[in-house]
Amino acid sequence: MGFKNLLCSYEFMASLLVQVGMLREADGLLFDLEGEEISLDNHEIFSYLIEGYVNMKELERSVFVYDFMRGHGMISLRLCYHVLVDLLVRIQRTELAFRISVDMLDFCGKLNCANAKTLENLVILICGNGKILEARNIVKKVLPFNPEVSSFVFDEIAFAYCEKKDFNDLLSFFVEVKRVQSVVATNRVINSLCSSYNVKMAGFFMQELENIGFKLDEVTYGILIGWSCREGNMKNSMNYLSLMLSEGLVPRIYTYNTLISGLFKVVLLEHARHILNEMMDRGTPPDISTFRVLIAGYCRSRRFDLVKSLIHEMDNGGLLNFRQWRIHFPGRLPFWDLTL
Structure with a gap:
C-alpha cells in the first residue's frame, strides 16, 4: 500500500x-496519472494512442487526446498528424482538419508525399466550402518546405476566387507565391473577368500573370478576341490576333469564325474575306460553320452575288452534300437553296 511506480514503469x-x-x-492509465498529478510527458505514447483511435474510427476520443497533448506542450509524431488530418478530411470535418494541419505545418517542417497529398485534399475541401483565406494560408505555409505543390491546388483556389469574383485578391495571391494556376484554369478566370467586367480588365490581369511566368495559349487569345468582338472593339481583337500569330500560335477555327462575325457587325465586309483567306493560308480550312457566318453576313448586307460565290466554293470543297441532307432532313430544302 502506498507504493508508487517509477515514471518509466x-x-x-x-x-x-x-x-x-x-x-x-x-487511456485510463494515462489520465488516472494526471488525476494524481503525475505528468507523463511522453509524446510517442500519446501519438500512438491517437493513431490507434483513428484506426478504430473513434474520432472524438482521438481529438480529445490530441488536445490534451497540445495543452501540455507536447508535439505529436508526424504520422499522428497525418492520420488524424487524413481522417478529418475524408469525413469532411473541415474546421478541425484545418486547425490540426496548421500545427502539423508549424511543427513538422518539410512534408513527405503522403502529408503533402493530404493537405492538397484539405485545400480542395476548404475551397469547396468557400474558405479561400484558410486555403491560401495553408499553401503559403507548405510552399517553403514543399515547392512542388500540385497545380491542381492552385486551380481550385482560382475557381473559388472566380465564384466570388474576387480577382484582385486572386492576383495578389499568385504574385505573392510567384506561382500560377494551369492554362485551363487561367482561361476560365479570363473568361469570367471578361464576362463580369470587360476585356481591358482581363488584359491587365493577363499582363500581371505574364510577369510571373504564365504563357498564353491559343485558347486564351481566342477568349480575348471573342469578347473584344462582342464589345464591338475590332481594333482590340485584331491586335490580339496579331500578338497571337507573332508568338507562333495557330488560332482555332471558332476564333476565326468569331472574328468574321465581328467584322460583319461593324460592316467591314472586305476584311471578313481577308480573314477567310488568312485562315486558309495558315492551314485552317473553313468548315460549314465558317460559311454559315459568311453567308449570314453577306445576306444581311444584301450582297447576294458574294453569297452565290461562297456557295460555289462550298460545293467545290465538298461541303454541300445534297444526298446527306436529304437523308437527315427529308422534305426540307438546304439553307443554300433557301438563300438563293
Whole structure:
C-alpha cells in the first residue's frame, strides 16, 4: 500500500497496452496519472494512442487526446498528424482538419508525399466550402518546405476566387507565391473577368500573370478576341490576333469564325474575306460553320452575288452534300437553296 511506480514503469505499461490494442486501458492509465498529478510527458505514447483511435474510427476520443497533448506542450509524431488530418478530411470535418494541419505545418517542417497529398485534399475541401483565406494560408505555409505543390491546388483556389469574383485578391495571391494556376484554369478566370467586367480588365490581369511566368495559349487569345468582338472593339481583337500569330500560335477555327462575325457587325465586309483567306493560308480550312457566318453576313448586307460565290466554293470543297441532307432532313430544302 502506498507504493508508487517509477515514471518509466508507467510509460512501459502504457506503451504495452497501446501496442496490444487495449486503448481504453492505456487511456485510463494515462489520465488516472494526471488525476494524481503525475505528468507523463511522453509524446510517442500519446501519438500512438491517437493513431490507434483513428484506426478504430473513434474520432472524438482521438481529438480529445490530441488536445490534451497540445495543452501540455507536447508535439505529436508526424504520422499522428497525418492520420488524424487524413481522417478529418475524408469525413469532411473541415474546421478541425484545418486547425490540426496548421500545427502539423508549424511543427513538422518539410512534408513527405503522403502529408503533402493530404493537405492538397484539405485545400480542395476548404475551397469547396468557400474558405479561400484558410486555403491560401495553408499553401503559403507548405510552399517553403514543399515547392512542388500540385497545380491542381492552385486551380481550385482560382475557381473559388472566380465564384466570388474576387480577382484582385486572386492576383495578389499568385504574385505573392510567384506561382500560377494551369492554362485551363487561367482561361476560365479570363473568361469570367471578361464576362463580369470587360476585356481591358482581363488584359491587365493577363499582363500581371505574364510577369510571373504564365504563357498564353491559343485558347486564351481566342477568349480575348471573342469578347473584344462582342464589345464591338475590332481594333482590340485584331491586335490580339496579331500578338497571337507573332508568338507562333495557330488560332482555332471558332476564333476565326468569331472574328468574321465581328467584322460583319461593324460592316467591314472586305476584311471578313481577308480573314477567310488568312485562315486558309495558315492551314485552317473553313468548315460549314465558317460559311454559315459568311453567308449570314453577306445576306444581311444584301450582297447576294458574294453569297452565290461562297456557295460555289462550298460545293467545290465538298461541303454541300445534297444526298446527306436529304437523308437527315427529308422534305426540307438546304439553307443554300433557301438563300438563293
